[in-house]
Amino acid sequence: MIKGLENxxxxxxxxxxxxxxxxxxKVTPQRIAVLKVLVGxxxxxxxxxxYQEVRKExxxxxxxxxxxxLELLKEMGQVMELGFSNRSTRYDPQVDPHLNLVCLRCGFIEDVHETSLNSLTNVVEDASNFxxxxxxxxxxxxxSTCRSEPVAVAARVP
Amino acid sequence: MIKGLENxxxxxxxxxxxxxxxxxxKVTPQRIAVLKVLVGxxxxxxxxxxYQEVRKExxxxxxxxxxxxLELLKEMGQVMELGFSNRSTRYDPQVDPHLNLVCLRCGFIEDVHETSLNSLTNVVEDASNFxxxxxxxxxxxxxSTCRSEPVAVAARVP
DNA sequence: CTATTTATTAGGAATCATTATTGATAAAAG
DNA sequence: CTTTTATCAATAATGATTCCTAATAAATAG
Structure with a gap:
């Protein structure tokens, strides 16, 4: 492997x-640590x-x-902050328009890339003045996992 | 006007x-009061x-x-609870799929009905197992209002 | 490399929307 | 009208997020 391009x-x-x-x-060790957790x-x-992940190191x-x-990254448009109704907040370094499939039972969030979402933006900007x-x-x-399970345990939306 | 159909x-x-x-x-006066605020x-x-609106009466x-x-109505699928990243939560009695245009400056939320959103659901259910x-x-x-204003006052996302 | 400047940090206290608790109350059914 | 319960008001508790301050450490220039 070539030095500097290992990963x-x-x-x-x-x-x-x-x-x-x-x-x-400033690029501080703490910020780098948070970034490492977020990348990919x-x-x-x-x-x-x-926080728990960063604390390990x-x-x-x-x-x-x-x-x-996170606030800094959010301001710079590098991270999306997703607030949910149960007061929990999740962070996503994937900032391009995509669909999140949120499981109401296990809280898992799956990303789906749907090209039609891009045109949505254009349609709205043309139609309204937004x-x-x-x-x-x-x-x-x-x-899919929770669908095939017999009984609900407890809803734990993200 | 015909009695019972005034409004x-x-x-x-x-x-x-x-x-x-x-x-x-049970249909209690308090629940009716909350419902009256939400309808339409x-x-x-x-x-x-x-709460402030209901308190007047x-x-x-x-x-x-x-x-x-609100929790009750949410469980029965009659109200959508919209959590935002600034910890505020808004309630919307309009539960059919529609687009919310959220102004980052004044916090105003405008509804837009886009038919393509209905097909999104179908596409996802076919493609994934969700x-x-x-x-x-x-x-x-x-x-549109905030676009034409010269300087930002203070961001107050809903 | 060292000094200087200035942003950033750790830690804990404070905040504030939401939820839990509890004795009192009133809706629904008979 | 009375009984049976669910629901209520008021307040305390919860928990995620933000604020505060002295101490620390990046960045930059010399």
Whole structure:
């Protein structure tokens, strides 16, 4: 392997770090740690889940720092913050328009890329006088696993 | 006017009351008051806004009762609960698939009915093995009013 | 490499929307 | 009208998120 290109995620991490620097923000070990958890992450983690993960390598980091880093990334449009009705919030580094399939029983969120969502934006901008910045598309129901289970245990929406 | 049909909203209110009864729940004055605020409401009110509105006619009602009634309506699929990332939650009695245009500056939410959303459900159910129960579709950006304003005052997403 | 400047951090307290609890109350059925 | 329960108001509790402050450490220039 060529030095500096060991992992395809590394370039993504570099990109995040460049974006921080361009925004005039310092690249600190804590921020790098949070970024590492997010890069390539498709699990839609909560702030606390990110915190727990980061703590493994960075035991002294505080939850407030995780929140601040997420806030920064959100402002720079690098992370989507998904608030749910049960007060839980999940973070998604995938910011292009896509569909989230949210299981109402187990809380699992699956990404689906649907090309029709892109045209939606155009249709709306033409029809109404609304300037679209970002979007969020969710379908709630039962995932394949939970569908085949006999009885509901307990709803735990993300 | 014919007695009992004075207001087109009355039949909608009756429908809600029937649904409560069918669910084995009692039709109490407090629940009727909350229902009256919701029927035909397109303002996507928060629990507190509903509470303040209900208090005008029902000064002794508690916020907890409003929450419980909303919880009931949510369970019966008559109201959508929209959690946002800033911890605010809005309620929408319009449960059919539609698009919400959320202004990032003034917080106004506009409904847009887009037929393509119905087919989305079908596409997903065919492609993946997911059983769709409901959906939420949002575009974030600037409404026509805020677009034409010179400077941002303060972001107050719903 | 070191000093200087200034953003950032850890930790804990504070906040605030929402939920749980409990004795009192009133809707529905007979 | 009375009984049986579900529901109510009020308040305490919960828990995710934000605020606060002294201490720390990036970044930059010399």
């Amino acid at each position: 395809p995620m590394d370039s993504e991490l570099e990109r995040f770090m460049d974006i921080l620097r361009e925004g005039g923000y 992450n498709r699990t839609h983690p909560s702030a606390d889940q990110i 960075h035991p002294m980091i505080s939850l407030a720092t995780v929140y601040k880093t 300037e679209v910045h970002s979007g969020r598309f969710e379908l709630y129901g039962l995932c | 087109p909203m009355d039949s909608e209110l009756e429908r809600f009351m029937d649904i409560l009864r069918e669910g084995g729940y 409401n397109r303002t996507h009110p928060s629990a507190d806004q509903i 029902h000064p002794m009602i508690s916020l907890a009762t409003v929450y419980k009634t 059983e769709v129960h409901s959906g939420r579709f949002e575009l974030y950006g600037l409404c």
